[in-house]
Amino acid sequence: MTTQEFQNAILKWFLVSGRDNLPWQKNISAYSVWISEIMLQQTRVNTVIPYFERFTRRFPDVRELSNASIDEVLHYWTGLGYYARARNLHRTANIVANELSGCFPSDIATLITLPGIGRSTAGAIRSIAFKKRGAILDGNVKRVLSRFAAIDGWPGHTRPLKNLWSISEELTPLRNTDSFSQAMMDLGATVCISQPKCHLCPITTGCKAFLSGTQQKYPQKKPKTSLPVKTTHFLMIYNKKLGYLLRKNKSQGIWGGLWVFPQISKMQELDLILRELGLKSIESRTLATSRHTFSHYHLDYVPILIHARELKGQTTRKTCRERWYNPNTPVSLGMPAPVVSLLEQLNN
DNA sequence: AAATCGGGGCT
């Protein structure tokens, strides 16, 4: 199967079987392609759809996004995970709005300099938004090409990754590159899946895995490791008038920039926190431990609900990274899933 | 080259 034949087969298949009704496929612009590509990093299409709709309704263009506060951007990202994506999105919006006159670059080298845009996302923006030649290599394309070329090794490792990029660059056409990129992702998402539907595939005549009956061998799986378990306590300090105390995380690290309950490792720290706040505990109750799983560890968290009152003649102090959150009059802040979950439970 | 960075929906 020649490169030309491969491209023709893919493009022909796309006309009949490609997806054309996703929210980011209407009114295509560099902005909408960019937002969708960032949201879709390590995140499934069906999960992204409602987030994309809400996000682009609130931030319809790059200037609206650059003018927004990071807290509000993170609020619209709450529940999507990988919050560095939202922080990078905001940084890039400011660069594009303030330094690039509101226009996205179309060349790969410049796109890659923007925070959060790597080689594959740059290729997607260049091909789909600007309709110029741009190769991509996302999870779908990795699966298609690993099987098509029978690439050994986990695609996360350097050698197979380099091979896959080389093949993707070679196969990507000069014309119709937008349809080609979309088609390769659609093929990987609907046909070349875990249990592949090879009878629906347009490139079986050149697929090394199909021809040798080794579809299940590719792509080779990630080496598995057991996840460590970490434990923490969430202090749900509640005051009837003020609400719950939340603290803003530093921008680096887990849940960066998000608002969370104070976390402690020893119970003695609780008294210190309350004294600093000018509060006194009325009663406290330990709630059931829950497990939150990240990609690289389990977090067992013990919620401790503390009803507190203000000390006489003392106004409640707090730092600039602290604020009271009243679930009945919510404000736009980013919060990690367990915090949202606990606030919902306690408010019902 | 390896680790970090979420959350959820399938299997």
Add this chain to the structure above:
DNA sequence: AGCCCAGATTT
């Protein structure tokens, strides 16, 4: 209970 998803960035 694993597995992995329209990856990028830091160490």
